[in-house]
Amino acid sequence: MSIQRIVIASLAGFSLVSGAWAADAGKDLYTKTCGVCHAVGIAGAPKYGNAGDWQPRMAGGVAKLYASALKGTAKGMPPKGGNLDAPDADVRAAVDYMLAAVKTAPAVAKPASAAAKPATASVPAAPAATTAASAEPPAAQPARPVDVSSNTSGASAADINSFNRLLKPVGKRNPPPVEDGIHDPANDGTLALMAPLAAYGPLPKSLAGNRINWVKAIEEHKINPRWDRNDPNATPVVIDLNIVREVKGSMPDVVYPHKQHTEWLDCSNCHPGIFVPQKGANAISMAAILLGEKCGVCHGKVAFPVSECRLCHSKKKDVRPVQAATAAAK
């Protein structure tokens, strides 16, 4: 008897201690990883402390939230928030940490949750989910003033007149490997791979491609990719030489900077195979580039895509002579 009591008492004590420890782990993981999106509600993530965001998700039960956090969701939640090294227990603790914030949420959110709870309290999970889903707009309205968030993230496929119908929704940019459509989710190796967003955190952003400004990332020393695979101290021979190409039509002339290119590439990568190193010897057209030739060997595949016209077409044409001529004619 007494031994049993001791065991029970020590177990209880241990669970209390481990509970406190788990709460810390949850908070740590939240500040390190989850908070990146959940603090402000990036990409449709339920915002920390916002009961209106969390209420419909909590209706499915905590187990479902754990599963979403661990395995990721189609809406854009990466598995373990992209931090695949995090232990499962910590991820669950982080979910608990975020849920705790909603349960002690400020007064604004309370009426909504209070109104929703009595109605569903006596009924177990499945009906609760349906009632929460169907009765969600009236119940959650005070805490969730804008439903626009779901529209802009493109989550609602039902809205046929949605904005940017054919554009990639915000939540589907830089998807983690399990959700990117080419990796096999059934492959165990896929789960070990890093998610792009986990790496992109500190890097300068851009509007296209990986949505990272790779040139700036090197300039600002945010990354220092090796120039030699074995020697971390080898540095490139940077050539600072701009080549201006005058182009037809109204587009600004193209300025080709050797500087940014020689940061990444060796002369032999482009010369003489792709570009003959002689002025006027290379016929380049946008059509060729779009089909993967000339500049398009990299731009539109790996380097920034051709949608970024002005990054190349950057030298304004000198139109003054024409204006002067018309002024003189008047």
Add this chain to the structure above:
Amino acid sequence: MFRKYLWQRLLLAVIGLAIGSTVQIDEARAEYGDIVINNYSDAAGMRPAIFPHWFHRVRFRCKVCHADLGFKFKAGGNEINMVKIIDGQYCGACHNGELAWSVENCNLCHSAKPGTSTQVHESTVQKLAPATLQKK
């Protein structure tokens, strides 16, 4: 009577196909620059290999692979096979257990859905001329 319904069914099928094709647009959402190489994988019963450019360019400049190691700028154009890799060529120059994890981790590279064709994902070529790429 039946013919009338048949016509409507055909119309539905066409609409269904149209919707299906737009869904496919949404499906292609790999990371920009991810390369699937499926020269021999499918035939050998392995998942095709995926090379993530973004991961590697954080660590190495283009020159390391495309000049020093001789990778041509062409998805699937290097005819890489496991013998070459084990002999220290191409991927094997780094993936040797010293500079990067070695070839025993098959599933980290061979991780694509079976049947995925060789191409550069999210590239203009993939969007503009997918048919020509399917042949490769």
